[in-house]
Amino acid sequence: MTSLRSAISDGPRPATFDALRSADPRIADLLYGEYDRVRHAIQLTASENFTSPAVRAVLGSTLGDKHAEGYPGRRYYGGCEFLDQAEELGRTRARELFGAEHANLQPHSGTLANLAAFAALLVPGDTVLAMEPRYGGHFTSGSSRNFSGKWFRTVGYGVRRSDERIDYDQVRDLAAEHLPKLIVCGPTAYTRLIDFAAFREIADEVGAYFLVDAAQISGLVAGRAMPSPIPYADVVTCTSHKSLRGPRGGLILCTRALSRRIDNAVFPFLQGAPQMNNVAAKAVALGEAADADFVDYAQNVLTNASALACGLEAAGLRLVADGTDNHMVLVDLGDAGITGAEAEQRCRDAGILLTKHVLPFDHRLPEHGSGLRLGTLAATTQGMTEADMFTAAELIVRAIRGADPVALRNDVADLAEQYPCY
CATH class of the missing domain: 3.40.640.10 (Type I PLP-dependent aspartate aminotransferase-like (Major domain))
Known part of the structure; x- marks a missing residue:
């Protein structure tokens, strides 16, 4: 079976959009924009992943x-x-x-x-x-x-x-x-x-x-x-x-x-x-x-989540429930002095995709939240490793603490481009 890494990187590229550009250039531009956004960002949204070319082929059939x-x-x-x-x-x-x-x-x-x-x-x-x-x-x-x-x-x-x-x-x-x-x-x-x-x-x-x-x-x-x-x-x-x-x-x-x-x-x-x-x-x-490669993938998801959690905790952020047993990490921003919504926006400006979230016993409304929810499903599909998760944790903390977004975005793009999702 095609490896996980090649199954993702061998997917559709901008050159395959020629027919769409001819038929509907406005939608084609949006598709190009989304393609570019994903290629230069770190995907840590807990509920998202990347499908294989085979799945996308059937969807478009x-x-x-x-x-x-x-x-x-x-x-x-x-x-x-x-x-x-x-x-x-x-x-x-x-x-x-x-x-x-x-x-x-x-x-x-x-x-x-x-x-x-x-x-x-x-x-x-x-x-x-x-x-x-x-x-x-x-x-x-x-x-x-x-x-x-x-x-x-x-x-x-x-x-x-x-x-x-x-x-x-x-x-x-x-x-x-x-x-x-x-x-x-x-x-x-x-x-x-x-x-x-x-x-x-x-x-x-x-x-x-x-x-x-x-x-x-x-x-x-x-x-x-x-x-x-x-x-x-x-x-x-x-x-x-x-x-x-x-x-x-x-x-x-x-x-x-x-x-x-x-x-x-x-x-x-x-x-x-x-x-x-x-x-x-x-x-x-x-x-x-059902393939053996997927068993490796699932275990790598947990390994990466543990590494991401350790990296965030080492930087001084508190983890809800003191860690993780699955692909998700919940971060308490109580000591960071910002809301989940503010932290999500700072990370997004740097090209890091994650989600604001309410925490247990939270006093804030859901649209603000006191925490962040992160996940390692998509990043693991791309091929990222434990070492990359520690790097991602460092980038997240820099974003939360107000680092220069231009310099930070360049560092984020350097990591993302090592693992092309399409």
């Missing part, structure tokens, strides 16, 4: 032209025989890769995968126990602006103030008090391992379904770098574009007993025709994730 409502062998339109084979291949690869009994590749996003799971297991008004967004939970875990908070009675759990880790005693107490029909775990901003067995035990104690949102870690699970939730969860939702390195989208893994309910919740309840170019691209990514 004629598979996107076909209307294919339904599932393989049960379509509402004719002429789907090759699409059926592509989707069935992807479902088989997902089941084998994760050890799941059933897989659905049609959700357009991780949020829609969660909505489908809620629709399959609950009715509006049911009680859900999930991690509060202010402690690291995703907005589909009870945000008042999201379906999870509008249509369901969501009770939130958090982390201990002492060590900023999930408080399983609180989860058990809340479950016993509120008797939820569904318990959810799988935060979007939590850096430590999750005890899936403990959640399963609590769910069984109160007769609840157990859902794991593995959007952030699905690829690390596939690469055998992190424990799998599959043996414990009734349903696991994932995104295909973060650690799994596939196209933007979602997928759902579940037990055989829930397969019909999950499939019916995706179609026809939630979505119409799937984006078959996207479904087939997910199949390609799942095939790539």
